[in-house]
Amino acid sequence: xxxxxxxxxxxxxxxxxxxxxxxxxxxxxxxxxxxxxxxxxxxxxxxxxxxxxxxxxxxxxxxxxxxxxxxxxxxxxxxxxxxxxxxxxxxxxxxxxxxxxxxxxxxxxxxxxxxxx
Numbered sequence: 001x002x003x004x005x006x007x008x009x010x011x012x013x014x015x016x017x018x019x020x021x022x023x024x025x026x027x028x029x030x031x032x033x034x035x036x037x038x039x040x041x042x043x044x045x046x047x048x049x050x051x052x053x054x055x056x057x058x059x060x061x062x063x064x065x066x067x068x069x070x071x072x073x074x075x076x077x078x079x080x081x082x083x084x085x086x087x088x089x090x091x092x093x094x095x096x097x098x099x100x101x102x103x104x105x106x107x108x109x110x111x112x113x114x115x116x117x
Contacts, residue, residue, distance in 0.1 A: 003030065004038045007045045014058060021064045021096050022056050028103055029054065029066075032110035050117040053110065057090075064093040066106075074112050078105035 007026075016022060026045060030036050035049045046055040057065035068074065071081045071089025080102055081089035091106065093099045099106075 007038045032107040033114045035114050053113045066091040080105040
């Protein structure tokens, strides 16, 4: 899984009560496809492959939230993505166990993004 040094530095300095869970989501997204890359954009870890897929929402402190920039265009059979905006959707996780329960759905979103490019 490719890791970006700038994202590593950002995460090492991040003061967040769910930091370990954010790292778990990061690991899952990067591990879902060897084509995924990451960078810091909009003051947040952002995952991309031929366009921006998703960003960790680090300002939310009571749950883990991932913003999918073009989530409305992704298949969502597991119902992981929430929202009704024209383009953006969110995936929300309560804790590490919830992330693990939804891991396959999260990986499927990454794979669908890569396949659509």
